[in-house]
Every structure is written in structure tokens, then in C-alpha cells.
Amino acid sequence: MASSDTPFAHVEAPGFREALGYAGRTLGLVWQTAPRLTLTIAAVTIVVALVPALAAYLAKLIVDTVLAAIASQDAADRHAAMIWVAAEAAVLGGGMAARRILVFLKRLLHAELGFAVSAKIFDKTSRFDLETIERADVQQQILLARQHASARPYNLANRLIETGQHSLTLVSLAAVLWTFSPLAVLIILIGGLPLFLAELRFSGSAFRFYTGRTPEMRQRNYLESLMTSENPAQERLHSAATTQVRERYNSLFRFLFGEDRKLHGKRTAFGVVLLLVSSGFFLGGKAWVVWATVMGALTLGQMTMYAAVLKQGQNTVTTLLATLGGGYEDLLYISNLYALLGREEGQARGGATAGPQPGSGFRLRDVGFVYPGSKRAALSGLSFDIPVGQKLGIVGANGSGKSTLVKLLTGLYLPQTGTIALDGLAVRDWAPEALFARTAAVFQPSQRYSLTAGENIAMGEGLREMDRERWQNAAEAGLAAPVLDDLPEGMDTKLSKQFVDGRELSGGQWQRLALARAMLRSGADILILDEPTAALDPAAEAEFVARIAERDATLIVISHRLSTLRLCDRILVLEKGCIVQDGTPGELARAEGVYRDLFREQSDFYA
Numbered sequence: 001m002a003s004s005d006t007p008f009a010h011v012e013a014p015g016f017r018e019a020l021g022y023a024g025r026t027l028g029l030v031w032q033t034a035p036r037l038t039l040t041i042a043a044v045t046i047v048v049a050l051v052p053a054l055a056a057y058l059a060k061l062i063v064d065t066v067l068a069a070i071a072s073q074d075a076a077d078r079h080a081a082m083i084w085v086a087a088e089a090a091v092l093g094g095g096m097a098a099r100r101i102l103v104f105l106k107r108l109l110h111a112e113l114g115f116a117v118s119a120k121i122f123d124k125t126s127r128f129d130l131e132t133i134e135r136a137d138v139q140q141q142i143l144l145a146r147q148h149a150s151a152r153p154y155n156l157a158n159r160l161i162e163t164g165q166h167s168l169t170l171v172s173l174a175a176v177l178w179t180f181s182p183l184a185v186l187i188i189l190i191g192g193l194p195l196f197l198a199e200l201r202f203s204g205s206a207f208r209f210y211t212g213r214t215p216e217m218r219q220r221n222y223l224e225s226l227m228t229s230e231n232p233a234q235e236r237l238h239s240a241a242t243t244q245v246r247e248r249y250n251s252l253f254r255f256l257f258g259e260d261r262k263l264h265g266k267r268t269a270f271g272v273v274l275l276l277v278s279s280g281f282f283l284g285g286k287a288w289v290v291w292a293t294v295m296g297a298l299t300l301g302q303m304t305m306y307a308a309v310l311k312q313g314q315n316t317v318t319t320l321l322a323t324l325g326g327g328y329e330d331l332l333y334i335s336n337l338y339a340l341l342g343r344e345e346g347q348a349r350g351g352a353t354a355g356p357q358p359g360s361g362f363r364l365r366d367v368g369f370v371y372p373g374s375k376r377a378a379l380s381g382l383s384f385d386i387p388v389g390q391k392l393g394i395v396g397a398n399g400s401g402k403s404t405l406v407k408l409l410t411g412l413y414l415p416q417t418g419t420i421a422l423d424g425l426a427v428r429d430w431a432p433e434a435l436f437a438r439t440a441a442v443f444q445p446s447q448r449y450s451l452t453a454g455e456n457i458a459m460g461e462g463l464r465e466m467d468r469e470r471w472q473n474a475a476e477a478g479l480a481a482p483v484l485d486d487l488p489e490g491m492d493t494k495l496s497k498q499f500v501d502g503r504e505l506s507g508g509q510w511q512r513l514a515l516a517r518a519m520l521r522s523g524a525d526i527l528i529l530d531e532p533t534a535a536l537d538p539a540a541e542a543e544f545v546a547r548i549a550e551r552d553a554t555l556i557v558i559s560h561r562l563s564t565l566r567l568c569d570r571i572l573v574l575e576k577g578c579i580v581q582d583g584t585p586g587e588l589a590r591a592e593g594v595y596r597d598l599f600r601e602q603s604d605f606y607a
């Protein structure tokens, strides 16, 4: 399986300054998120850091006083030895307690930081415009940032805290070892370097592996959900399809697993060899200390202390350098997070809440639109007006650009060429909220929220508004009242099988809720409906059409069913992104063209 070209191919290892910048920003984020917790962690860390050197020194005092007590047979020396034992027990016990408390505090910090980073990601993605968030590279960047949202910034912060802790331990141990020989300090420092270099080398390739394979991982995750979710129930009946999906999943899994194993195998082999090298340094140091004691240069107490300090020192240097090396990998992920947070949110929008010619409706001039990455224009050269109060129907074959056109009218996309103006002001100059307040829309496919039935309607305006009477009115207008009546807890019934006590609805019932959601926006004077009746039964369709016809709003409705469009006073026919017919339903039914063919096909069908 070939590795795909990914948007992360360009994620370069940050330079030293950049890395420091990210580390600083992450620490700043930690401080902002939980200042008191951070201070407490810092204080407990200092306590934990000083324990090893203190314990080694107390071990020396114990051995020295025990030897003195044996030599003097003095009760005071015997007591002194026991006091040092008690002191050592207190230090070790206190150290252990502090370490446990530190784990708990860090767990709290992890949760708080995860929440803060997720909030930043949600804030950012909610500001992306539709064109930006639909891009595959943006989706992948978001996925990666979300997957590592809580872990990486916390890991880095934790590594920085641990780096401080290990550095303090190392300085205190080095101060003790210095009294033996400065060369011994050098031995433990050099002994840890090989492992550090290995860590640095592999963290870069681990990042490239995990980010480089993201499309494959996404596909694997998708196939997993395909095999376990209830949605593709019909396809499940065909065992061949299930088997083939399974086979594809298996081969993806084996590929990803194989790559993962290769990477970690190499990492482990390098680690083992370099660990042996670093142990060699430590053993050399220990042999030197033992030799000095045998030669009478050190007391037994000093030998015990220096041996313990050497061991602790080697461990600390190894851990410290591994911590720093692993931090580099975290930084790579964090650079992706900050790249996402710094990404442009979309094209600039204005802040106007009204146009200079109120009541003039939509005016489109030479509008063209090409989807990012597409070679073909979805729309081109569209010029027409939609006067206020007009009931406009749009028809055309699949892929002719109908949905794209209504997304442009609502400002979800902005045209690349030409202009769309509402009330004499370009759509891009309107404040998005003001445009939203003017328009109520049902898009295709309509959204199915795994919330309660009432909340499915309320989502038309957001969940904050809890006006159940308005929800009920909207349900009546959108033909969803019978759906609510049939549910065991009415509006409060949870929808979707994701809930143990949730109910599933039929396609038509979901569509009625989507219509009710649009009807909730009674203040909107432009109603945009993309295939509003596709899933409705004929009686419901007729009732909906009659109700919509009564509404005093500009109506733009897309439908393949001409029966739905009978309320329209004007029809636009699109073909390959261009307008090929424009007229009243009567005119178009008489003129030769796409509309008349459609009209005949549909009336022949019912004849």
C-alpha cells in the first residue's frame, strides 16, 4: 500500500527558537488554565527532587555512626545511629507520599488542560467558514489536534516540570559527588547522552509515521465504524460486501501495524544497545569508588553514599535526557495544534446588518463558483434577480449546481467571480449573524441530531432558547406535530439509537423535524428549502405546499418533484451550473426544453 501524500508532509521539525516558543506558549497555557494547581505542583516537585540526595547523605551518616558506635561502644553513638535511621525513614516516607500526591495533582492538571485545549479547538473550528472546514487537509489537521488535544500539551508541560525536578535532583547529587571527584560528575553526564540522541532520532520518525499515515488511519477508523454501526443495515445483508469491507480493514490494519512494529522494533533495539553503553559508564564509576575505599581513601559510609549517588545520578541523567528527547515529539504535535489555531478562518466578511436598498431582494451578476480542488465550475455566469416575496423554484439534474446555488445565497460559500447582493449589499459584506437572521433553510441531506425531538427543532436557533410553545408552533407549521404525538415522551423523547432509551424515526419523520426546525425561524423573511418534500408522503407534501404558499416570505425551493413546485411563480432550470431556462411554470411547460420533458415524464408516470 502506498503512503499517501499528506498535508503533514510539510510539517517540518521546529527549529530551536520555534520549539522554545511553543514550549513557552504551552507553559503559558498551563498557567492560565490552572495557576494555583501549577504552583502546588511546582512546590511538591521541589520536595520530591531533593529526596534522593538527602537520602544518600543520611545513608552515609547511618553507616558512619554505626561504625563509630561499634568502635566506641558508647550509648550516645548508638542513639545517634537510630536517630539518623528515623530521619532517613521520615525523608523516604515523606518523599513517597509527595510522589503519590504529585501523581494526583498532575492528573487534575491533565484533565483541566485537555478541556482548555479542546475549548480552543472548538472555538477555532466554529469560526471556520464552510469552504475551509470542508477541506480534507483542514479536517486532517483538526483530527490530529483533537486526538492529541489533552495528551501532548500536558505531556510537554509535565516534561518541563519533570525536567525541573530532575535537574534539581541532578544538581544536588552532583554537589555530593563533586566532593569525591569532578570527573565522576562528568562520567554520569556523558553516560546518559547516547540514549538522548536515540530518543531525538526516533521521536521525529514517530511523528512522521503517525501524521504521515493519518489518511490510512482515518480510513481504518471509518471502516471500523462501518462494521459496527447500525446505519448500513441493508448492505449488511450482502455478506460479500461485509466480507470485502472486513478484508480491506484487515489489510489496512496489517499495513499500519507492520509499520508501527518496524518503527518501535528499531527504537527498542537502539534503546537496548545504548542502555548497555550507559550502564558501562556507571559501572566504571562504581568500580572507581570501590577501589578508592579498598585503598583507604574513602570511609565505608562515603562508599555507600557515592555508590548510591552514582546510581541515582545515572538514572536521573537518563530520565532527564529521555524526558527532553520525548518533549521534542510532543512539540511536533503541538506545532500542528498551533498551526490549526493560527489558520485563516475563511474569507473576510463584513459587519453590515442592513443593505442600502431594503426590499430589493437578491441580485446575482455573473456568479461563478468552483469547489476547492475541483477543475470544473459548479456554477458559472449566473445572472438573475429574486424580487422580495417571489416564490422561486429551482430544478435540474443531479449535480447541476442547485444546492451550491442556495449555499451561495445563504452566504455559506462566497462566489469566486461575480457578485451576489441582498438589498443592494454584497453578501460578503453582510454580518454573518444578520444574514442568518434573514434566512431560514433546510439543506440536503437534512441534519439528524442525536438529541431530544424538541431539541431537534430548537437547533434552528440554538439550544439556549427553551420556549416549548414556540417549538410546538414550529412543529405544527413543519408537519411534525403528529411525529411528536407518537413519541412516548413527546418533545422530550431522545432520538437515535445511540441512547439506550432512544427512538429511531423514519426518513419522512426526520424530514418533518427538519422542516419544523426551519419553521421555528418565523422572523426570517427568506425561506430556502432544498428538497423539502423528498421523503414526505403525497398527503403531507400537499399539505406542506399549501402552507408554504400562504407564507409571506421570499421562497427559494429546490425539488425534483414538480408537484412541490406548483406553488412557485417562477422556475429556474439549471444544467451543468448554468441557467438554461427561466420563466413561469406555465411558460416553461409550453416551451421546448428540460422543464417540459420533466413535466411530461412526471405526468406520464401518474397517467
Ligand SMILES: Nc1ncnc2c1ncn2[C@@H]1O[C@H](COP(=O)(O)OP(=O)(O)OP(=O)(O)O)[C@@H](O)[C@H]1O
Binding pocket: 134, 371, 372, 374, 378, 396, 397, 398, 399, 400, 401, 402, 403, 404, 405, 444
Ligand atoms: N462539498 C463539495 N465539494 C466539492 N464538490 C462538490 C461539493 N458539493 C457538490 N460538489 C460538486 O458540485 C457540483 C454541483 O453539486 P450540487 O450539490 O450543487 O448539485 P445539485 O444540483 O444540488 O445535485 P442533486 O440534485 O444531486 O442534489 C457537482 O458536480 C458536485 O460533485
